Amino acid sequence: MNERLDVGFIPAECPGAAGTGAVRTSTLLIERLSKHHDLTVYVSSQMDASSATLPAEDRVNYVIHDNLPKLPHPLTNKIDTLEGEIDALERHELIHSYSSAFIPVLAELDTPTLSTLNSYLPVCPKGDMMYDGERKCSGPGRLKCASCISTTALKRRQGVDAELRSGYVSLGQIEFVFDSIDRAWEIDAYHALSPHLAKDFGAIGFPDNRIEVIPHFYDETFATITDEGESEREPTPEDDEPITLLYVGALQDIKGVHVLIRGLSRILSRGYDIELQVAGSGPYEQQLHELAQDLDLDEAIRWLGYVDHDRLAAVYENADVFVYPGLLDEPFGRVLLEALSSHTPILAADVGSTDYIVGPAGEQFMSGEPEALADAFERLIDDYTAHYDAIPEHIERFAPETVERAFSERYHDVASMAD
Known part of the structure; x- marks a missing residue:
């Protein structure tokens, strides 16, 4: 279990930058996992990486595509950019995406793949699994999702500009959801942050026997x-x-x-x-x-x-x-x-x-x-x-050591699928 692997790591946004919990966790994971594995970190982001303090540069290489345009759609631009790195991704022993946004990219690879499920984005265009913003959704449908996005925007009343931007982004992610579900079985393994997340994705059609729960570790x-x-x-x-x-x-x-x-x-x-x-x-x-x-x-x-x-x-x-x-x-x-x-x-x-x-x-x-x-x-x-x-x-x-050990074991298990 001590063998270092050559891992391509795809974070949520730009590690070391201010942002969401997923950005912070990506940063901490790079710091921890680089002690055990050689990482190449592929950043595909609308953020400006020059404002970030990149973590753990010892035995970590960075391939950075930042300041990506938000139009015609921010997620599409990130996916298209990462697809331009397909040949480079194929050269690693394992690809781990700590963003749920890149299932369609990972599905193109012959390299063993691990996708983290840290948001509902692959199964919900709004990313919250709340139907009409009121109750837990049972799963997506094209007309259902379009109706839910508009109804939720009217109910939340969080400002016209904010709701228009959110609605535009969510509507543009409907086809991404169905592409992710269609290609879910082409990913070798999944990591879910929590038991309910693993259960929810399994109920919508993801291969639940490939999902392992590894929680966050504390900062x-x-x-x-x-x-x-x-x-x-x-x-x-x-x-x-x-x-x-x-x-x-x-x-x-x-x-x-x-x-x-x-x-x-x-x-x-x-x-x-x-x-x-x-x-x-x-x-x-x-x-x-x-x-x-x-x-x-x-x-x-x-x-x-x-x-x-x-x-x-x-x-x-x-x-x-x-x-x-x-x-x-x-x-x-x-x-x-x-x-x-x-x-x-x-x-x-x-x-x-x-x-x-x-x-x-x-x-x-x-x-x-x-x-x-x-x-x-x-x-x-x-x-x-x-x-x-x-x-x-x-x-x-x-504890960081507990979660770090679980990830390293998962890496070796997934990488061995290439044998």
């Missing part, structure tokens, strides 16, 4: 737990200070922050002294501010705005409880690992695989229900020490 930037399983944090909230709740993420309706604000109102009505800190920005921000004003919560909420990654660790350390109020089945939810690694108990909506990630380190509540959120908050506070003490053992399943 050591946020770690406050020592090798002895101890933390410098206090195990209970200070009696003379407000209990600090923290939300980190985009301010979009599907993130459920409006549910959190309504839940906060109910928690305060039960006599708790609470401060909610909201770290993030987005198209739903104005509506959330108006909701807070309508509920007379201005004094109970601190709007932190967008917080740079380098400053986030301190934000987590100052929180007593992390709240994840999402309304949809996110592929994973890296913020949950950030909370766990900072030794912060979690209050999470029962969506996706939050039970798998949170485990005994927190409490869950019915998604979309402010009253259920308030009830779960009381359960968490009543048993706070038990949740706090459960974190060090539970988080070991997401």
Whole structure:
């Protein structure tokens, strides 16, 4: 298992740049996996790579196609650009795409292929698997998807410009979805971030016997737990200070922050002294501010705005409880690992695989229900020490070394398919 492989690695966007959790995870994976394998990283992105700090340049080569045009369609341009590297990709022992967007490219290769399923994009043009923006979708259909895209845009009301751009991109991805499903069996192996993601893709026609679950690993930037399983944090909230709740993420309706604000109102009505800190920005921000004003919560909420990654660790350390109020089945939810690694108990909506990630380190509540959120908050506070003490053992399943080893084993298994 110690043999180094020659791996072609296709990240989500440009590693080392500011961006989504997938970009951050790609960066961390390159740093980790380059210790064991020789990587050539193929970047196909609309981003400007000159603004990124490329990770792990020792035994890592970069083939960069950046500043790609967004028209006629951003995804099509990325796929077309990567297809221009087919001959180079064929020369590796293994190709691993950490983006779900390149299944049609991988399907062209004779080289063993591994595709990460870290979004719903291959089976949903909007990427969220939410039919009309309200409920879990059972699978795509061309007319069904077109109708869903327009209906969702009308319901979200997150600004005409934003919705027009989103609708244009989503409509252009309908044929990509059906191409990905048609070619799903031409990929040798899949990596899913979570159990529910593996189940959902299997139900839509992907080869479930080729899908292995390997979760994210926690970012050591946020770690406050020592090798002895101890933390410098206090195990209970200070009696003379407000209990600090923290939300980190985009301010979009599907993130459920409006549910959190309504839940906060109910928690305060039960006599708790609470401060909610909201770290993030987005198209739903104005509506959330108006909701807070309508509920007379201005004094109970601190709007932190967008917080740079380098400053986030301190934000987590100052929180007593992390709240994840999402309304949809996110592929994973890296913020949950950030909370766990900072030794912060979690209050999470029962969506996706939050039970798998949170485990005994927190409490869950019915998604979309402010009253259920308030009830779960009381359960968490009543048993706070038990949740706090459960974190060090539970988080070991997401330790970098554990996930790194699982990936290396998966690489060798897939590469051996060429024999």
